[in-house]
Amino acid sequence: MLRESPYPMVSVSEATALIMAHVQPLRSEEIDALTALGRVLASDVVSPEDIPDVPKSAMDGYALRAADGLAPRRIVGELTAGGTATVAIAPGEATRIMTGAPMPIGADAMIPVELTEERDGMLYIQRELKPGDYVHSVGQDVRRGQMVLAAGTALGAAEIGLLATLGITRIAAYRQPRVAVLATGDEVVEPGSERPGGAVRDSNRYALMAAIREAGCIPISLGIARDDIDVQRQAILQGLDQADVLITSGGVSMGTRDLIKPLLAELGTVHFGRIAFKPGKPTTFATIGDKLVFGLPGYPVSSLVSFEVFVRPALRALQGDATPFRPQIEVTLAEPVRPSPDRPEYQRIIVRYQEGRLLAVTTGSQSSSRLLSLRGANGLLLVPAGETTYPAGSTLPALLTGQLLL
Structure with missing residues (x-):
């Protein structure tokens, strides 16, 4: 008999709404x-x-009275931006003035030096001025x-x-959220440790902590918890005691050693345990008291993509960010894209601005275990579920997750 998850499948939009309904900015x-x-x-x-607090010269040149027209002016001084000299301008007079210097009393305009000629202490200008020309006014x-x-x-x-x-x-x-990250699994070892045959190095915890820093939060490493329910329970409680948000990696699927969901249900409320979403179907969201908990899949790509789509907006909203979501753009496919038949897929892409449009190229194999598919990616292509391949030249929405390439 097939085992079935007790958690109904929710859509991406439903999952997002459930998460954001439990997010309030921190103090x-x-x-x-x-x-x-x-x-x-x-x-x-x-x-x-x-700003500015007094009228100031917009350029290097001469301060003068506009009403004097094109008549030559006698030069009576010089004003610099940081100087303390004071000058008053009478009819038929001008003063040298530097960019940012306060306008002298009596002057209502200034003229850039390149539109003037100075000879024998007299100023000759090449065009008439209006009051306020080349002057930065108060406020x-x-x-x-x-x-x-x-x-x-x-x-x-x-x-x-x-x-x-x-x-x-x-x-x-x-306040910046403190976010604790816990890796789980008997097969997981530290990156610097000897790796037994069949074991995997813990890339998820370190990648997630980097993503947490990029999101403006403070990461806390809880290490690796082996597949023992008491060990993982203690690690979860330790994380909740130290942090505003807890993220776990692995242990959320349907295996006999996947303990995270039962523990979250025991300690708090699981709001969803499956999403119609690829990669990252078993992504889980729970609350324990007033703390947010995200159970992310163990596959490296699933973990980071799920973080990007569901966790990062929550972390930005906890910081009070008025625009917590990544910008969504329309991109043109540079090559055919095949959808997943049963779930919408967030494919990793490189987006460039080329020939007046945003052109998207996938990063190759989209396997959930292939971390190389995220290297250099600056977008996630939102590919609806279906059977029909999208040909090159088609347009699809995408989340822009990095700097746009030219």
Whole structure:
């Protein structure tokens, strides 16, 4: 008699909805704004001042009165961006001025040096000006009271530069999730250990911890738990005690030594135990108290693809990221793609922008054990289940997981 899983098969969209329904951003904390790369803002940032705070020269040249027209001006001084000299401009006068220097009293325009000629202390200009020409006005870049960064924004170099410009050195950011990773299986050994015949090195735990760091979280290694229910129970409880999220690798299929699902059901609530999804059908999601637990398959590709599709968005949402999901794009197939007959498949692809379109090439064999299929991949092609091959030139949706190639 065939053994059947007690868990109904859910769709990718159902699985995603079940996970996200249990995700709430973690509490916020005050941190140093200038070293907050990758952190997510927990509150809006409002500018405390105008930028610039006074009218400033947009270029190197001369500050003057526009009403003087094309008449020559007498040069009465020089202003630099960091200088302290003060000059007042009367009719028929001009002053040299450098980029970023405050405009002098009486001047309402400036002219770039390349549109001028200076002889014997007099300035000759080649075109008439209007008030405000080549001048950065007060609040032109940022206005006092303007919201410059919204809660949920992930901070990059430009955002940190903006905070520094405004003199904001402390911000409220969501706490980074601590994510514990447990490998399971009697056949699994550390990468640096001697490998007995038939054993496998633990690539999943280290690949997952790298992916966790990339997602902005703090990984915690729980090591390898052998196929013993008491050992694995203790390891799960240890992970839950240290972390906000627990990820296990292996032990979620239908074998007699696959112990993770029964343990999660014993300790908490299993929300789904199978997904109509390839690779990664046995991917499992549970909650134990207020902690999230993901049971990922043991095959390396299944583990990482399942992490990318289901776990990473949850980790980004825990950090308060307003856009936790990878961008979805339409790609053109550079070669025929064969679907899986029974489940939608997320095939590993390399996406390039070529001849005005996004062109996708698969990474070769899509076997769940072939980690090479993820090397260099910057996308996951969403291939619906079916029997008909998609010919070259067809378009399909894809998740962009890395930098777009040109």
